[in-house]
Amino acid sequence: MVNQQFTFALHIMTCLAVAGGLMDSRALAASVNTNPVVVRRLLAALRRAGLIETVTGKNGGARLARTPGRISLLAIYDAVESRAILAVSNRKVSRRCRVSCSMKRIMSSISQEADEALRKHLRRNSLQDVVREVGRS
Amino acid sequence: MVNQQFTFALHIMTCLAVAGGLMDSRALAASVNTNPVVVRRLLAALRRAGLIETVTGKNGGARLARTPGRISLLAIYDAVESRAILAVSNRKVSRRCRVSCSMKRIMSSISQEADEALRKHLRRNSLQDVVREVGRS
DNA sequence: CTATATTGTAACTAATACGATTACAGTTTA
DNA sequence: TAAACTGTAATCGTATTAGTTACAATATAG
Numbered sequence: 229m230v231n232q233q234f235t236f237a238l239h240i241m242t243c244l245a246v247a248g249g250l251m252d253s254r255a256l257a258a259s260v261n262t263n264p265v266v267v268r269r270l271l272a273a274l275r276r277a278g279l280i281e282t283v284t285g286k287n288g289g290a291r292l293a294r295t296p297g298r299i300s301l302l303a304i305y306d307a308v309e310s311r312a313i314l315a316v317s318n319r320k321v322s323r324r325c326r327v328s329c330s331m332k333r334i335m336s337s338i339s340q341e342a343d344e345a346l347r348k349h350l351r352r353n354s355l356q357d358v359v360r361e362v363g364r365s
Numbered sequence: 366m367v368n369q370q371f372t373f374a375l376h377i378m379t380c381l382a383v384a385g386g387l388m389d390s391r392a393l394a395a396s397v398n399t400n401p402v403v404v405r406r407l408l409a410a411l412r413r414a415g416l417i418e419t420v421t422g423k424n425g426g427a428r429l430a431r432t433p434g435r436i437s438l439l440a441i442y443d444a445v446e447s448r449a450i451l452a453v454s455n456r457k458v459s460r461r462c463r464v465s466c467s468m469k470r471i472m473s474s475i476s477q478e479a480d481e482a483l484r485k486h487l488r489r490n491s492l493q494d495v496v497r498e499v500g501r502s
Numbered sequence: 503c504t505a506t507a508t509t510g511t512a513a514c515t516a517a518t519a520c521g522a523t524t525a526c527a528g529t530t531t532a
Numbered sequence: 533t534a535a536a537c538t539g540t541a542a543t544c545g546t547a548t549t550a551g552t553t554a555c556a557a558t559a560t561a562g
Contacts, residue, residue, distance in 0.1 A: 229517060229518045229519070229548065229549045229550070230448065230452040230518085230519090230549090231452060231548080231549070232452050232454050232549085232550085233549085234451055234452075235451070235452060235453060235454040235468075235472050236454065236550095238468075238472065238475075239454070239464065239465070239468050239472075242464050242468065242471075243462075243464050246463070246464055252507090252508065252509085253508080253509075254508090258459055258462070259459050259462045259464055259465045260454070260456070260465070261456040261457050261458070261459060261465070262456070262550075262551080263550075263551050263552065264509095265510095265511085265550095265551075265552070265553090266549095266550060266551070266552095268509065268510065268511085269510095269511085269550095271509085271510095272509095272510070272511085282509065282510090283508085283509080283559085284508065284509045284510075284557075284558050284559065285507075285508055285509075285557090285558045285559025285560065286506065286507040286508055286558085286559050286560040286561075287507075287508075287559080287560065287561090288507080288508045288509055288558085288559070288560095289508080289509085290509095301475070311367065313450045313483065314371055314372070315367040315368055315369050315371075315372060316372060317369050317372040317373065317376070317397070319397070319398040319399070320398050321398070322395055322396050322398060325380075325395070325396040326383070326499055327376065327379050327380045327383055327396055327499055328376075328396045328397070328398070330498065330499045331372075331375075331376050331379065333498075334379075334495055334498045334499070335372050335375065335376075337498075338375075338438070338490070341486060342483055342486055342487070345482045345483055345485065345486040346450065346479055346482055346483055348482065349478060349479055349482040350479070353475070358471055361467065361470075361471045361474075362463055362464055362467045362471070367520090367547090367548095368519085368520075369520085369521085370520090389536090389537065389538085390537085390538075391537090399521075399522080400521075400522050400523065401538095402521095402522075402523070402524090402539095402540085403520095403521060403522070403523095405538065405539065405540085406521095406539090406540085408538085408539095409538095409539070409540085419538065419539090420529095420530085420537085420538080421528075421529050421530065421537065421538045421539075422528090422529040422530025422531065422536075422537055422538075423529085423530050423531040423532075423535065423536040423537055424530075424531065424532095424536075424537070425529080425530070425531095425536080425537045425538060426537080426538085427538095
């Protein structure tokens with residue numbers, strides 16, 4: 229199964245930005261077309277990252293903790309994705325083989341650089357940019 | 366389970382570059398520390414991409430089709446990875462919701478740009494660069 | 503104070519992807 | 533002709549993820 233947490237999270241954050249106030253998990257789930265519990269799990273991650281606030285109880289829901297212009301796509305990505313985009317093999321090394329002995333070090337470096345390339349791009353775009361795009365349909 | 370096909374493929378290609386000639390799947394599997402069939406599946410993908418040649422029969426194996434300096438990490442990546450690094454949701458749209466109606470288009474664009482950022486980075490590095498790194502251990 | 507609506511979270515299920523493994527046909531060499 | 537390879541299909545085990553049910557905790561409205 230492909231990991232859709234970032235898409236879902238961005239969708240949710242965009243809804244909250246457009247709404248401009250509280251939205252509950254049922255309404256968000258209807259927009260994303262998924263289950264409210266799936267939404268609440270993502271909301272928990274976004275809250276831990278300080279991007280949203282949640283209100284429990286009747287008439288509760290979630291809202292942005294800052295203005296959309298001050299929330300980068302990278303912040304959303306970091307809130308819900310933890311793994312590197314290029315996995316590094318952590319297998320036992322074949323000691324007789326020079327290549328095997330070096331690969332972990334080399335691949336770690338490539339993986340880090342790849343992540344940084346992605347992060348640099350995501351850092352440049354804010355939730356506000358996405359909201360602007362919703363306008364022009 | 367994290368996708369390790371690129372790491373494995375790079376490891377294999379580095380072995381072939383260092384060997385400078387034919388290596389069989391058993392030797393490659395020993396260096397990567399996996400199963401020969403896993404290696405042969407990756408070799409098949411690398412061959413389809415024109416990066417290696419394989420020789421069947423006794424004393425068979427695989428070797429690079431070009432010099433390491435003419436093989437970019439992007440070529441290896443493309444040979445074994447097909448999916449975008451940021452998945453785009455392909456769910457049914459909630460027609461009443463403007464955000465839902467726009468998200469696929471917006472997310473496709475973000476996903477493509479993210480891929481391009483990664484590809485740009487991988488394009489800059491060749492297998493020769495990796496081989497050089499094996500030296501300094 | 504009570505009924506109701508909502509979050510937070512645990513537990514379980516189903517689907518999917520991936521690596522490992524077995525098996526075997528086809529091919530090449532000696 | 534025997535041995536050593538590749539190529540590939542089929543199957544298994546496991547990890548990850550989304551979906552779902554369930555329910556305690558909390559807040560609001562009346």
